[in-house]
Amino acid sequence: MKRRDFLKMAGAAGAAMAGGSVMAAKGGSSAESEAPQKYKEFAVPAMDKVRVGFIGVGARGSGHVGHMIAIEGVEVKAICDRYQDWAERAAKRVVDAGQPAPDLYVGGEHEYRKMLDRGDLDIVIISTPWEWHVPMCVDAMNRGVHAFTEVPAAYTLEDCWKLVETAEKTERHCMMMENVNYGRDELMVLNMCRLGVLGDLLHGEAAYIHELRGQMNQVERGTGSWRTPHYMTRNGNLYPTHGLGPVSHYMNINRGDRYDYMSSISSKSKSRALYAKLNYPEDHKWNQGRFTCGDMNTSIIKTAMGRSIMVQWDENTPRPYDRLNLIQGTRGTWAGFPNRLIIEGETPSTHSWVQGGDLDEYRKKYEHPLFIKQGEIAQKMGGHGGMDFLMLWRIIYCLRNGEPIDQDVYDAAAWSAVGAISEMSVNNRGRCYDVPDFTRGKWKVREPLPVVS
Numbered sequence: 001m002k003r004r005d006f007l008k009m010a011g012a013a014g015a016a017m018a019g020g021s022v023m024a025a026k027g028g029s030s031a032e033s034e035a036p037q038k039y040k041e042f043a044v045p046a047m048d049k050v051r052v053g054f055i056g057v058g059a060r061g062s063g064h065v066g067h068m069i070a071i072e073g074v075e076v077k078a079i080c081d082r083y084q085d086w087a088e089r090a091a092k093r094v095v096d097a098g099q100p101a102p103d104l105y106v107g108g109e110h111e112y113r114k115m116l117d118r119g120d121l122d123i124v125i126i127s128t129p130w131e132w133h134v135p136m137c138v139d140a141m142n143r144g145v146h147a148f149t150e151v152p153a154a155y156t157l158e159d160c161w162k163l164v165e166t167a168e169k170t171e172r173h174c175m176m177m178e179n180v181n182y183g184r185d186e187l188m189v190l191n192m193c194r195l196g197v198l199g200d201l202l203h204g205e206a207a208y209i210h211e212l213r214g215q216m217n218q219v220e221r222g223t224g225s226w227r228t229p230h231y232m233t234r235n236g237n238l239y240p241t242h243g244l245g246p247v248s249h250y251m252n253i254n255r256g257d258r259y260d261y262m263s264s265i266s267s268k269s270k271s272r273a274l275y276a277k278l279n280y281p282e283d284h285k286w287n288q289g290r291f292t293c294g295d296m297n298t299s300i301i302k303t304a305m306g307r308s309i310m311v312q313w314d315e316n317t318p319r320p321y322d323r324l325n326l327i328q329g330t331r332g333t334w335a336g337f338p339n340r341l342i343i344e345g346e347t348p349s350t351h352s353w354v355q356g357g358d359l360d361e362y363r364k365k366y367e368h369p370l371f372i373k374q375g376e377i378a379q380k381m382g383g384h385g386g387m388d389f390l391m392l393w394r395i396i397y398c399l400r401n402g403e404p405i406d407q408d409v410y411d412a413a414a415w416s417a418v419g420a421i422s423e424m425s426v427n428n429r430g431r432c433y434d435v436p437d438f439t440r441g442k443w444k445v446r447e448p449l450p451v452v453s
């Protein structure tokens with residue numbers, strides 16, 4: 001479609017946007033059905049209190065508990081984990097904050113269903129190993145509980161569709177909690193994109209480059225115990241969304257644009273096997289199997305509106321942390337790690353970056369309203385520099401005000417699908433694959449995510 005035609009269509013749809021359906025039209029997952037005439041973002045009636053249950057309170061989930069109890073209007077009702085001591089540790093945080101002790105559900109791997117069956121939970125926060133995200137989200141939604149899952153939401157296309165279809169059928173929220181979208185820099189860049197400061201967006205670069213081999217020390221329980229087997233059975237981008245989520249919001253993916261097709265290649269796999277050999281005895285679990293996942297994965301995506309995105313993933317090699325966070329438009333470029341900016345006609349040159357302390361004046365100008373409002377408290381509360389708290393605060397705000405949430409099931413599916421397709425492509429000599437349109441055409445009529453305050 002020509003951009004002119006798209007704008008005409010988007011305008012017509014915008015004019016018809018009052019009222020209308022709250023969720024996607026149901027239907028077959030494979031065929032792209034007609035875009036609805038009217039589209040209103042999905043929201044549920046405002047909740048006075050938000051009654052929360054947690055599944056998984058290990059490294060990540062226990063942090064979520066700590067943040068949630070500090071947010072007004074939240075009642076922590078129940079906690080589920082495989083381990084008694086971790087469940088009790090999380091429950092103690094609730095009691096120490098002056099709330100009644102939550103009920104604990106501990107033991108079997110399906111104990112969480114008993115918690116979901118209790119009937120008084122509005123939402124569930126899922127911070128379990130990757131293989132549990134989809135069954136837990138689906139079980140929650142089927143019981144009327146809104147599902148909020150850690151990243152990635154899913155890692156097969158079939159599972160991505162399962163989330164979309166269950167959310168549509170049950171009319172429940174299903175959010176993949178991509179915290180990086182609530183980072184101070186990412187929010188500011190989103191604001192700049194919405195203001196048109198960088199012009200028409202052309203290209204983005206996203207990554208999760210984080211040396212995590214030390215997690216292999218967790219053999220019996222904890223992150224490394226379940227994450228390491230993924231590196232021994234799969235090959236592709238296993239964790240695509242931290243870099244990709246923000247770039248997708250900048251580009252209005254699912255809201256005016258969408259991923260169209262992509263391909264992916266991985267380097268050979270060396271670093272984890274070397275690490276295991278160096279650090280563990282020969283008969284150690286991590287020296288028994290073979291590491292299949294390439295150390296560095298690179299994917300390229302073309303969007304329907306003609307943009308390009310590069311996504312990289314490397315949790316394996318000695319290299320400084322990096323999410324790239326680059327967005328390039330006809331008027332300028334923002335690049336992260338370290339932060340750099342060029343705006344034609346505004347920064348001194350189109351050949352050299354503004355960086356370091358010189359960025360302060362631009363930050364004053366473009367800081368995101370949400371960060372201006374909540375940034376100080378978020379930074380005090382912490383969690384990756386405040387982004388974790390800000391994300392949870394914003395979720396609760398939306399629920400208590402009956403507003404749509406910023407990341408919906410279509411984002412969860414599309415952003416996660418990039419990981420799933422990277423594996424398909426890597427295993428087929430970098431073959432190009434179409435990315436499903438999980439919105440079934442609604443991306444054409446949805447409004448961009450507003451600059452929320």
Ligand SMILES: NC(=O)c1ccc[n+]([C@@H]2O[C@H](COP(=O)([O-])OP(=O)(O)OC[C@H]3O[C@@H](n4cnc5c(N)ncnc54)[C@H](O)[C@@H]3O)[C@@H](O)[C@H]2O)c1
Binds near residue numbers: 129
């Ligand atoms: N967004 C972020 O910045 C971020 C950071 C770290 C981890 N994560 C994500 O958080 C999730 C959890 O990671 P983690 O590092 O906390 O792992 P972890 O191993 O420390 O915690 C996982 C917890 O889930 C529990 N669990 C497993 N199966 C269960 C079941 N069937 N029923 C109930 N509880 C079950 C385990 O007992 C454990 O306590 C992962 O999806 C990971 O990718 C996200």
